[in-house]
Amino acid sequence: MAEFETRSFAEYQSPDDETPYSLVSALRRGSETAWNKLVQIWGRTIYQFCKSRNLRHEDAEEIVQAVLVKIYRYISEFDRNGKDLKLRYWVFTIVRREIATFCERFLAKPGSAGGDAYQRILQEVTDPASVDDSAADFRNQLVSSILSNIQADFDPRVWQAFEMFGIQKIDGPAVAQQLGMTPNAVRQAAHRVRTRIRNELEGILIDGSENSA
Numbered sequence: 373m374a375e376f377e378t379r380s381f382a383e384y385q386s387p388d389d390e391t392p393y394s395l396v397s398a399l400r401r402g403s404e405t406a407w408n409k410l411v412q413i414w415g416r417t418i419y420q421f422c423k424s425r426n427l428r429h430e431d432a433e434e435i436v437q438a439v440l441v442k443i444y445r446y447i448s449e450f451d452r453n454g455k456d457l458k459l460r461y462w463v464f465t466i467v468r469r470e471i472a473t474f475c476e477r478f479l480a481k482p483g484s485a486g487g488d489a490y491q492r493i494l495q496e497v498t499d500p501a502s503v504d505d506s507a508a509d510f511r512n513q514l515v516s517s518i519l520s521n522i523q524a525d526f527d528p529r530v531w532q533a534f535e536m537f538g539i540q541k542i543d544g545p546a547v548a549q550q551l552g553m554t555p556n557a558v559r560q561a562a563h564r565v566r567t568r569i570r571n572e573l574e575g576i577l578i579d580g581s582e583n584s585a
Contacts, residue, residue, distance in 0.1 A: 396459060399447045407444075409521075415440060417517045418467055421510050425493050431474060438470045439463070464510045468497045515573070522568055533558045534565035 398406035418439050422432035443463065450462055475494035478484055496502050523531050529551055536542045536550075537558050544555040551558070 396447060396450055399443075410443070411440060413517045413521050414443075414463060414514070416520075417510065417514045418463075420513045420517070421467060422471065424509060424513070425471065425496065426489060427471070427474075427493065431478075435467070435470050435474055438474070439466050442466050442470070460511065460514055461507065464507055467510070468503075468506065471497045518572055519569070522565075522572060525568075526565060529553070530561040531565060533561035538562040538566060 395406060395410075399410065415436050418436045419432050422435050423429070427435065443466065450459065472494055475490045475497070478490050479487055479494065484490075497506070526534075533547055533551055533553060536547045537544055544558050547553070547558045548555045553561070
């Protein structure tokens, strides 16, 4: 079933990375593939996070661009051995700062419509007590973006076999009969998708040092 999958992350994503440092390395090298993937997945995540904070579409788009510019400029300063071990937390910190900066500029304009809403957004993103909940939201939105991207790389029947056999726990022969596959093909499909998901989430979301993120 190799024809059903394109390993677009293979250039820089290693399942053995504690953090997606190979992605960081690729970004530092100026890899077009890495940057396109960053914009596609992380850009969507940042936008969704902004919208979940009730920022307007055009404002969320502006913040996404500002964050991506900051990542481009400062990726060389990312240090997985430092305090901000996880790339996602480093990016999350930039996102919070950019939202705060945008809200401050917005509120500084006399007579800006929606000032009360943006004041509440500013208070939330600058409140230390809200960091953990906000970080969890960002993490969940990142998972959703990554899974959507992974799903697009698989034949729909392979993904359906994974969902039915691997998630819904439907008996393999029953899945095979419904999808027109052999039971062994169903198991292989589920294994390939699980492996792909684990490889791409590992270091960003799944490891034994989550508390350090």
